[in-house]
Structure formats: structure tokens, C-alpha cells
Amino acid sequence: MKKDEYLYLDHAASTPMREVAFEVYKYTESVAFANSAGGHALSRKAKNILEESRDSIANHFGAAPKEITFTSGGTEADNWIIKMPFINNKNKNAELVTSEIEHEAVLGSAEWVESLGYKVHLTPCDKDGVIKVDDVLKNVNKNTEIISIMLGNNETGVVQPIKEISQALKELDSEYIFHSDVVQAVANRKLDFHNIGIQSAAISGHKIGGPKGVGIMFLSSEVKLPSFLHGGKQELERRAGTVNVSGVASLSAALDEQQNSMIVQNQKILNERTEFEKKLWNSLDVMVVGDTVDRLDHISNIQFSGINSETLMVALDLQGLGVSRGSACASGAQKPSHVLQAMKVSNEKINSHLRFSFGWNTNVGDGIKAADIVLSVIKGMS
Ligand SMILES: Cc1ncc(COP(=O)(O)O)c(C=O)c1O
Known part of the structure; x- marks a missing residue:
């Protein structure tokens, strides 16, 4: 790569x-x-x-x-x-x-x-x-x-x-x-x-x-x-x-x-995130955290039912997609997320979340590209 x-x-x-x-x-x-x-x-x-x-x-x-x-x-x-x-x-x-x-x-x-x-x-x-x-x-x-x-x-x-x-x-x-x-x-x-x-x-x-x-x-x-x-x-x-x-x-x-570029930039980020979440939703058993409430456009925290997030994160990295399990501090320490704990996510599900976060240099098409990598990696895991 x-x-x-x-x-x-x-x-x-x-x-x-x-x-x-x-x-x-x-x-x-x-x-x-x-x-x-x-x-x-x-x-x-x-x-x-x-x-x-x-x-x-x-x-x-x-x-x-x-x-x-x-x-x-x-x-x-x-x-x-x-x-x-x-x-x-x-x-x-x-x-x-x-x-x-x-x-x-x-x-x-x-x-x-x-x-x-x-x-x-x-x-x-x-x-x-x-x-x-x-x-x-x-x-x-x-x-x-x-x-x-x-x-x-x-x-x-x-x-x-x-x-x-x-x-x-x-x-x-x-x-x-x-x-x-x-x-x-x-x-x-x-x-x-x-x-x-x-x-x-x-x-x-x-x-x-x-x-x-x-x-x-x-x-x-x-x-x-x-x-x-x-x-x-x-x-x-x-x-x-x-x-x-x-x-x-x-x-x-x-x-x-x-x-100065916020309106255009946010629109691009939101489009990519929407494409990404839509594609995952249509193909997998996933839950998007906060999808019904006010949410910053660049963050997508996804629960992948029955999949260990650490294993998935490593596999995605090998396929050229860099994401994290939550806060950088929390993922380094390998501790369950205190945020998901506060939201009363069950112990069983807490280790099946990954955070995907978009930014100013995200390109058109990155949302679909990321979803394709996730889908192919999960297919390979089963
Ligand atoms: C919400 C929030 N607060 C504080 C910090 C810490 O900022 P810095 O890395 O500049 O010390 C971060 C960084 O991850 C953050 O996301």
C-alpha cells in the first residue's frame, strides 16, 4: 500500500x-x-x-x-x-x-x-x-x-x-x-x-x-x-x-x-459521513451512536454487533483504514470507554464500537471507500 x-x-x-x-x-x-x-x-x-x-x-x-x-x-x-x-x-x-x-x-x-x-x-x-x-x-x-x-x-x-x-x-x-x-x-x-x-x-x-x-x-x-x-x-x-x-x-x-470555509467543509464532511453510515446500515447489523440527536458532523461512532472492535480496528489498519476505538487516551489504555459506560451500553456491546472521524482533508468518495473496506474486512472475518 x-x-x-x-x-x-x-x-x-x-x-x-x-x-x-x-x-x-x-x-x-x-x-x-x-x-x-x-x-x-x-x-x-x-x-x-x-x-x-x-x-x-x-x-x-x-x-x-x-x-x-x-x-x-x-x-x-x-x-x-x-x-x-x-x-x-x-x-x-x-x-x-x-x-x-x-x-x-x-x-x-x-x-x-x-x-x-x-x-x-x-x-x-x-x-x-x-x-x-x-x-x-x-x-x-x-x-x-x-x-x-x-x-x-x-x-x-x-x-x-x-x-x-x-x-x-x-x-x-x-x-x-x-x-x-x-x-x-x-x-x-x-x-x-x-x-x-x-x-x-x-x-x-x-x-x-x-x-x-x-x-x-x-x-x-x-x-x-x-x-x-x-x-x-x-x-x-x-x-x-x-x-x-x-x-x-x-x-x-x-x-x-x-x-472561512466552514459551510462548504461541513457539507462535504456530512455528505461523506452520511454515505458511509448509509452503506453500513444497508449491509450490516450496526447501530450509530447519537443518530437521533444533535451531533457534530465529523464523528461517527458505530456499534458492530458481535464484532470485537480491537480485532476490527487492527484488520482495518492492515487494509489501509485508520480509525480508533474512542478517545486516543482511552484506546491507548485499552480501557472500556467511560462515555459508553455512562450511556449504559452493556459490557457485552461496549467492546464492539469504533469511532470514524472525518476532517478538513477528507475527499469526496472517502465515505464509500471506508464503508467498502469495512464490509470486505468483516466479510473476511466470518
Ligand atoms: C474533547 C477534548 N478535550 C481535550 C482534548 C485534549 O487536547 P490536547 O490534545 O490539545 O491536549 C481532546 C483531545 O483529544 C479532546 O478531544
Whole structure:
């Protein structure tokens, strides 16, 4: 098999970099490699590129530039926002409300908060993977510091009612941060953070055709949080360390292209996913997770009745189709998916799911091609 014949359907784990993101990275690294915190002309050049990128990124999300801080990725942004309200918190009864279906970056941070002795509420979801507004509200009280509910789930693509939750929260007489991990949703939706009603958000560069190791923390100017990394005075003294200007500029270029081409891109992705699911439905005993609810266009989580997903994934890889069993972290650890467990998928069925995820460089015909590979591999397995 030639390298370019391999069909990559694991964009929810990581996307290839867009050409424009590569070009901007190379350009910035060659003309503005200096430390953006320095005092000479080349540093000023780097600083200008950094601030232009911040302005442009903020603009895409209806945010003010000072509400955007650059991080090493989605994991860092989630960790920062969830852990910091509990550092030196004088209220020993402070609480965190999150959900059973969050990404490991949120759940791991929540475990850490719990290990300090604070109470953590894990909101359940229904059988379609949707969190109910009332189930979140039930756990919110005067001790709630932060509520963290993701917008689009990374394993199923199922979209959560974030705007409804934020509206309901406004009715309560409580002070809290409403955080949302929008890492997957950004790949597919235009988002105005203030309009949605969240005070913070986590974004990752490599899910939208930008580089790995760069992310964004949106933090509303109403909210003050302690610094996560201490040292230099970078990023409005919020995050010490030399800023990855080339990575930020590259992310910004990827985001521009992604946001400006979103309608056409989403249509293409949706067409391919529809063709793919239709062909599998017509030929096999499969179930598509979240097919009756609001779902991000790029994710298709399929249950293959009576088939072990690990065996199928390996066989598909050998035939040139790259997919995953769920979140990249979960598949590496070979643990059953906590998201499917939360959806009450039976133990017997939980190991028969695979995630296929489409992306910006998916081509017309890839949906059918992928379905054909799946059908021939399953035929060969019986
Ligand atoms: C929903 C979600 N949150 C957070 C992350 C972590 O982002 P990063 O890889 O940039 O640390 C991911 C990546 O898989 C994700 O899908």
C-alpha cells in the first residue's frame, strides 16, 4: 500500500496540518524567531505577530483579545480552569460540577480536585449521550466554584445543551465559572463564547488543522484565576514561559481557513459521513451512536454487533483504514470507554464500537471507500 493510499479517519484524535498553517509556521520561525518578550526589533516583530494572531482568534469567538491566553493545548487549558479555583480555596466546602462523559483532561483534573478533599459531582447522561439541564442544576449550590460541561463529545460527537444550561444557571443566585471544553466542537461550529454564556473554554490547535502543542484558554474578563505557570511575565502574567509564537501564528492561520470555509467543509464532511453510515446500515447489523440527536458532523461512532472492535480496528489498519476505538487516551489504555459506560451500553456491546472521524482533508468518495473496506474486512472475518 502506498502512503497516500492510506485512508485516515481519525481526525477527532488529530488532524493533519493545513498547508497555510505549515507556511505560516515556517515563515514566522524564519523571520520572527526571537523571543517575543525581548526589547529589540526582532522581538517586536514576534510580539506583533503574536498580538495580531490573538486579535484575529479573539474575533472568531466574539471575545476580547485579553480574554485569550495561549497554552500548550486543550489539556492544559482544561487543567488550568478546573484546578485553579481550588488552589488555596478557603472554602473547604467548595464544589465542582462536571459530567461522566468529559474528556480525560477534565476528568483527571476533577479527580485531582477530589483528592484535595473537595466535592465533585459527576452529572450523568441519557442513553443517547445527552446531559439534561436539570441534572446539572440539581448539583449547583452556593458552594459551587466551577461547572464544566463539554460542548461536543469526542467519542460520540453528541452535542450538549450548553446554551440552555447557561441560561438556566443565570436564574440561580450563585457565583461560579461555567467552563466548556469546546475542543471538538470548534472543528464544526461557529462559536461566540459570550453569546453561548460560558466564562471559559478550552481549544486545541491540532484538531482544526493547526500544529500540536498549542491551544487556547478563553477566560472571560469577569473572571480572575491564579497563574498556572510561574516565572516570566508573559501572557498578561498568567502563563510564564517563552511563547510559541510560530505555533500561535500557525494556529491562527488554520483557524482563519477553517472558519472561512466552514459551510462548504461541513457539507462535504456530512455528505461523506452520511454515505458511509448509509452503506453500513444497508449491509450490516450496526447501530450509530447519537443518530437521533444533535451531533457534530465529523464523528461517527458505530456499534458492530458481535464484532470485537480491537480485532476490527487492527484488520482495518492492515487494509489501509485508520480509525480508533474512542478517545486516543482511552484506546491507548485499552480501557472500556467511560462515555459508553455512562450511556449504559452493556459490557457485552461496549467492546464492539469504533469511532470514524472525518476532517478538513477528507475527499469526496472517502465515505464509500471506508464503508467498502469495512464490509470486505468483516466479510473476511466470518
Ligand atoms: C474533547 C477534548 N478535550 C481535550 C482534548 C485534549 O487536547 P490536547 O490534545 O490539545 O491536549 C481532546 C483531545 O483529544 C479532546 O478531544
